[in-house]
Amino acid sequence: MRMSKLLIPTLKEDPSDAEVISHKLMLRAGMIRKLTSGIYSYLPLGYRSLRKVEQIVREEMDAAGAQEVFLPAVQPAELWKESGRWNVYGPELLRFKDRHNRECCFGPTHEEVVTDLVRRDVRSYKELPLNLYQIQTKFRDEIRPRFGLMRGREFIMKDGYSFDATEEGAEKSYRAMWEAYSRIFSRCGLRFRAVEADSGPIGGSFSHEFMVLADTGEDTVVSCDTCDYAANLEKAEIRQPAVAPPAGPGSKKRVTTPGMSTIEQVSEFLGVKARDLIKTLILRTERGPVAVLIRGDHDLNEIKIKNMLNVTEIELADQRTIEDVTGGPTGFSGPIGLKNVQVLADNAILGMTSAVVGGNEQDVHVVDVNPQTDFHVDVYGDLRSAQEGDLCPRCQGRLSFTKGIEVGHVFKLGDKYSRAMNATFLDAQGEDRPMIMGCYGIGVSRTVAAAIEQNHDQDGIIFPPAIAPFTVIVTPVGAKAQEIEDTAELIYRELWEHGIDALLDDRDERPGVKFKDADLMGIPFRVTVGKKTLSQGKVELRDRQTKAVELIDVAGVLQEVKSRSAGWQPLPRNRTCGGTLPRE
């Protein structure tokens, strides 16, 4: 395509309302424009990239046995009431009424619709398994949309749903999707990692998130430096080192700590390390308050506590609750003498001796406390978040942290929706049974943004060829000369005729402008046609990623571009992929 005819409004300066790199660069490269908060238009360049990702997704989903459908975006409230989510989903669900005053919503996801579709037309185990997917616009009325396409309210998502007759079948479907996802992100040219994620009440390792690795990512990927264990921070398990034999009771000396209510204050005041303190946190759940003991230098993990207690709501207790439970003010809670409240403790507490705890009284702490003898704990468990350097739960390695952006999620749903919505089939024995479901999402528009977060430099975007809006840009430069223009045209046509997405910068601009725009747009290869080299019958081929320039024959451009884009690799920084599948 010819650049002079395309709407590619590049900008020299960063727009003021863009904060993250992908947002800035997509605006500057003329890929997107904002309509309103969290809602964007895709211009030709942005849409081309998006479609490349979509196409890869399609090919891999189809290859994995999934079938593409297209489900309605506007959905009736009845369906959501049936699944029970109408009252659960909250304000993120965009609700409205039609002219007949019927309640509707704009689909943020499609479990209800797809389950309804399948229950109407699938009757027998002979028709299963079934895997349906679609690529379409979703709307989630996020509290705070931000970071451009990274967290928009309206976004493009691939969502897929599998239906199986048996648990084993469902696991097989899950595994097929896991593998398809790995292929998709590999083909996109991204460094990523599949990590174990929390699967809530279903349990097991039947939830994986696919994370594009990027320093600017919001999520923390925890991975082992030795084996291929990887999980997100919420999920990452902790292996506690062997516990020392129980010490005898401590002296339990009460000390005055005026106004010292934080870990930092107390440790500094008493001259001890944070790891020698025990935090006593009073939490409120829908089933009443609990006390949780965490070592001073550790962080509480709410997900783990929710799972252990099997509750859905958890928050730090307010002042009054703390006083009711401990008898003392906020900031001085301790485990000694706690009654009428369940006491949970992280495994690390077991290994402590001579610890410092709160005195459940204003300005009082207790030192020289030994957990195994000096206070009561109802349950010990893994209740904290992993830290770098912790032991790997699978091997002798250590855990390290990387930043990531979640672009995909595979999840085993079980019979949650099929049971609620009565999506059943007849098995071989003629018995009615709910289908076993799985759901699989890819944030297509977010994948484009994540690719940019991962691959950019000072000059702009560095697109992997597989998802670049154009593979190559042909740039005639220098004073107007027929030979230069003709050669550029020739090369451009040859590329295009051989199925290479080529862009011809036929604008009447100075070379510097063309080079800057080409870099900004992140087009992987640039063929520069100028008099400097044309006199020797050569043109320049520049690699956007390495910045390496090579002189090649005009006739060799096609072959060179083909082989280079096929062999393109992301710059090595971490292991490209990995993660563990659920065991067979």
Place this chain on the structure above:
RNA sequence: CGGGGUGUAGCGCAGCCUGGUUAGCGCGCGUGCCUUGGGAGCACGAGGUCGCCGGUUCAAAUCCGGCCACCCCGACCA
């Protein structure tokens, strides 16, 4: 929703505190000349309800009140 901030030409900003000629600057845009290997130069030009509504004042971009929009920090998630 709580906390912080911004709204002046397509984009980036100054002016506002201390009210007062015709509201400026850079980029971009148009025309012409010139230039052509990393966002050139000169000249001329177009482009503004100063977010909206109201108030104070002889006079409001500027002071006051209300509203709206957007951005950033917290609870969500592809």
